Amino acid sequence: MAKRGCPSDYLPKFADHAxxxxRLGATDAEIAEFFGKDERTINRWKIDHPDFCQVLKDGKLxxxxxxxxxxKLKHRELGEHQQECFVVGYVAAHELAVPRDPIAMPCEDASAISRYKIAH
Structure with a gap:
């Protein structure tokens, strides 16, 4: 079934521009302004053109x-001290201005921390 509405004015070279x-730190709104489009159009292009969406994901700061x-933790009844270590972190997208994907795990779990860093 054919799509309804006007044909998209997206061109493959837009991915290079994006x-x-x-890399210069542009937000979706600024990218839309560059192309002379509305931000909703940029969001539609992300859905309709996976290469464009991937470029935006990879390029965002x-x-x-x-x-x-x-x-140190002290066990009151036994009088013993136990030392604990945790890594706490987050990733923040400048455009959204909010922390996302928080992490909290024991320091000893270095492989999980490495996997988290690689995934983000």
Whole structure:
């Protein structure tokens, strides 16, 4: 079944332009302004053109923060001290201005921390 409405004015070269804009820190609204389109059009292009969507995902600037926290716990009844270590972190997208994908895990689980960093 054919799509209804006007044909898309998306061109494959737009992905190259979007890559450069993302590297400069452009938001979706700024990319839409560059192309002379509405931000809804950019969102529609993301759905209709997977290559364009991937370019935007790969090119967006992300900020990550990780903190290693070490503290001592005292068992009141036994009088023993136990040292615990956790890594707490997040990834933030500049465009959304909110932390996402928080992480909290024991320091000893280095492989899980590495997998998290690689995935983001």
């Amino acid at each position: 890559t450069k804009l993302c 992300l900020e990550a923060g990780f903190v290693e926290i070490t503290f």
